[in-house]
Amino acid sequence: MARIPEQFIDELLARTDIVDVVESRVPLQRAGREFRARCPFHDERTPSFWVSPTKQFYHCFGCGVHGSAIKFLMEYDRVEFIDAVEDLAGRVGLKVPYEQRPGRTPERDFGDLYEVLDAAARFFQQQLPKSDKAKAYLDKRRIDPAMVERFQIGYAPDSWDALKQALGARAGGGKLLDQAGLSSSNDQGRSYDKFRDRLMFPIQDRRSRVIAFGGRVLDPEASPKYLNSPETALFQKGRELYALNQVRLAHSKISRLIVVEGYVDVIALFQFGITQAVATLGTATTRDHAELLFRNAADVYFCFDGDRAGRSAAWRAVENVLPRMRDGRQAHFLFLPDGEDPDTLIRKEGAHGFEERLKSAAPLSEFFFAHQEVETDLGTADGRARLAEKCKSMIAGIPEGAFRDRMQEMLIEKSTIRWNLPSSLGGVREKAESMLDDRVAAMRATANPQAAAPVVRKQSDRHPVRLSVIRSAIALLLQKPQLALAIEPPYLFSELRQPGVRLFVEMLSIVRARPEITSALLLETLSEREEGEALRKLALMDFPAAPEHWQAEFNDALSSLDRQTRQQRLADLTKRQSEVGWVGMSDVEKIELRELHRLLGRLNG
Numbered sequence: 001m002a003r004i005p006e007q008f009i010d011e012l013l014a015r016t017d018i019v020d021v022v023e024s025r026v027p028l029q030r031a032g033r034e035f036r037a038r039c040p041f042h043d044e045r046t047p048s049f050w051v052s053p054t055k056q057f058y059h060c061f062g063c064g065v066h067g068s069a070i071k072f073l074m075e076y077d078r079v080e081f082i083d084a085v086e087d088l089a090g091r092v093g094l095k096v097p098y099e100q101r102p103g104r105t106p107e108r109d110f111g112d113l114y115e116v117l118d119a120a121a122r123f124f125q126q127q128l129p130k131s132d133k134a135k136a137y138l139d140k141r142r143i144d145p146a147m148v149e150r151f152q153i154g155y156a157p158d159s160w161d162a163l164k165q166a167l168g169a170r171a172g173g174g175k176l177l178d179q180a181g182l183s184s185s186n187d188q189g190r191s192y193d194k195f196r197d198r199l200m201f202p203i204q205d206r207r208s209r210v211i212a213f214g215g216r217v218l219d220p221e222a223s224p225k226y227l228n229s230p231e232t233a234l235f236q237k238g239r240e241l242y243a244l245n246q247v248r249l250a251h252s253k254i255s256r257l258i259v260v261e262g263y264v265d266v267i268a269l270f271q272f273g274i275t276q277a278v279a280t281l282g283t284a285t286t287r288d289h290a291e292l293l294f295r296n297a298a299d300v301y302f303c304f305d306g307d308r309a310g311r312s313a314a315w316r317a318v319e320n321v322l323p324r325m326r327d328g329r330q331a332h333f334l335f336l337p338d339g340e341d342p343d344t345l346i347r348k349e350g351a352h353g354f355e356e357r358l359k360s361a362a363p364l365s366e367f368f369f370a371h372q373e374v375e376t377d378l379g380t381a382d383g384r385a386r387l388a389e390k391c392k393s394m395i396a397g398i399p400e401g402a403f404r405d406r407m408q409e410m411l412i413e414k415s416t417i418r419w420n421l422p423s424s425l426g427g428v429r430e431k432a433e434s435m436l437d438d439r440v441a442a443m444r445a446t447a448n449p450q451a452a453a454p455v456v457r458k459q460s461d462r463h464p465v466r467l468s469v470i471r472s473a474i475a476l477l478l479q480k481p482q483l484a485l486a487i488e489p490p491y492l493f494s495e496l497r498q499p500g501v502r503l504f505v506e507m508l509s510i511v512r513a514r515p516e517i518t519s520a521l522l523l524e525t526l527s528e529r530e531e532g533e534a535l536r537k538l539a540l541m542d543f544p545a546a547p548e549h550w551q552a553e554f555n556d557a558l559s560s561l562d563r564q565t566r567q568q569r570l571a572d573l574t575k576r577q578s579e580v581g582w583v584g585m586s587d588v589e590k591i592e593l594r595e596l597h598r599l600l601g602r603l604n605g
Contacts, residue, residue: 003098004096009085012089013056017056018072019035022037023035025077026049028051034054035052036049036051039062039063048060048062049062054479056069057539063328067520068520068521071524110233113233117209117211121200123163124155126154127155134218142347143267147271151202152210153199153200153201153267156195156197159193162196163193164191197222198215201213201263203242205245211235211240214263215228216264238283238289241280242263242266242280243270243279250275255276257276258276258301258358259317261303261304261313261341266278272350272351274346274354284317285316285317286320287323299330300329300330301334302331302333303336306335306337310335310336311335317333322394322397323397325364325404326403327399330363331363333364334361334362342354365410369410369414384414470499470500474500474535474538477507477522477554478522478538479550480550482515486554486555510525567600569596573589573593
């Protein structure tokens with residue numbers, strides 16, 4: 001697909017006031033230099049959602065969500081990146097420029113693809129009333145006519161070229177049909193309709209535009225049972241969910257999403273009034289699916305068959321959901337009785353019965369440990385050690401917060417010897433509990449190496465403790481990226497062997513290459529780095545000095561880093577002199593050593 005230039009994103013955010021964007025959707029109250037509200041992304045009584053006009057980003061101290069105006073629209077309106085950019089651009093009167101990536105369909109041609117897919121959907125719908133066996137299948141599955149219309153279900157005729165004959169002329173002689181994934185070619189190069197004698201389910205994007213199809217065979221002996229469109233410029237199956245647009249249309253705010261395996265399962269749940277169902281498209285739950293699910297709802301229920309294949313699919317979902325389990329998000333797993341699927345079950349038990357099953361669904365933590373404990377004997381020390389080894393790396397990948405803490409505690413409880421001591425041995429019990437506390441702390445430190453390093457902490461959520469020089473410099477740069485424009489490379493302190501220096505130099509380069517970058521966008525640019533969480537904390541701290549004095553503080557920090565670099569070089573040369581003697585040093589090293597002694601003596605004096 002086409003991409004949007006970084007320079008345009010920087011300019012767009014420079015012209016956008018995040019306070020106006022957030023306030024158009026969430027009522028804000030001024031609190032000093034910032035604004036606050038009750039977080040729109042999780043339930044809370046006390047406002048912990050802050051919007052900073054100076055830093056141009058938002059952050060919730062409750063659930064941890066944060067980002068730029070673009071990220072806010074993506075999260076709040078449940079739209080994709082391009083849609084959020086188009087929205088903001090329209091606000092400030094800018095036209096979004098698109099750059100073409102090599103080998104991809106140009107953006108200007110997407111309109112033709114959407115048109116031919118929409119025309120194909122209408123063609124399939126027109127064919128449905130003409131097919132007795134298609135109507136008989138719908139009757140057999142007890143799918144209401146209202147659902148047929150709502151989901152635009154159609155029928156692909158049992159013909160090699162019915163669609164091509166109907167749309168070939170308007171589809172550029174079939175070229176667009178190929179690009180849209182609606183036709184295939186044999187070894188002789190002859191094209192034919194990809195979908196034949198199948199019930200057709202249009203797959204739509206967030207704007208309710210048809211981007212692909214799923215076809216279900218009517219002949220029980222035919223295979224494959226389901227056939228999906230191949231991936232195209234508009235459709236990547238690992239990033240789409242069937243009926244998500246229908247859920248969005250049915251709910252202004254989505255309280256939950258229920259993930260099932262088939263199109264008919266989704267439609268049956270809708271038919272019985274459970275209008276939060278979606279389905280993956282012939283693939284296991286991917287990381288993109290997990291992010292898309294949680295972007296739209298805080299609670300996600302995965303509904304699988306109870307057999308080995310269903311539990312295997314559930315575990316693949318766990319692997320991709322865990323890294324996205326920020327605070328405020330919940331995942332549950334419902335396993336159905338043998339021989340049942342959501343379609344058959346809701347018709348037997350009704351909506352109330354299905355809802356009761358959802359209430360009994362296993363929380364992610366429960367299913368996680370139940371799966372990991374299979375073939376593990378927790379009655380032995382080796383078994384407990386094996387469980388800890390299997391689980392600790394996956395738990396370490398969970399975002400920092402209450403959920404990860406709870407998972408670590410559960411692992412420790414399961415992998416630690418139980419102390420069942422009588423009250424008369426209170427001293428022994430206290431010692432055992434102390435050992436357990438030490439083990440908890442050790443395991444947390446192992447799971448989160450950064451926790452052992454000094455990080456910015458809040459006092460009453462607003463006041464930072466003392467920082468090192470490099471962290472102060474990074475924090476100031478995050479608060480006001482344009483501070484970097486007042487200094488020119490090369491930077492003497494880039495030679496300083498100290499944690500954070502390489503990251504700081506990289507940040508300076510990013511800002512100098514993108515002079516209009518905002519604090520929020522700089523954070524998002526660095527969000528995938530291992531220091532991402534620490535950077536977010538630094539960006540949230542308050543400086544006692546007013547913003548107009550930040551440049552002076554920044555320059556002082558850089559001067560201090562330069563002095564540390566000279567001291568480091570002096571130590572290196574002094575060590576060199578002790579190893580080879582004055583005679584063994586080069587003339588350049590001697591001159592540099594004398595100059596460093598003179599310069600540092602003057603600075604320290």
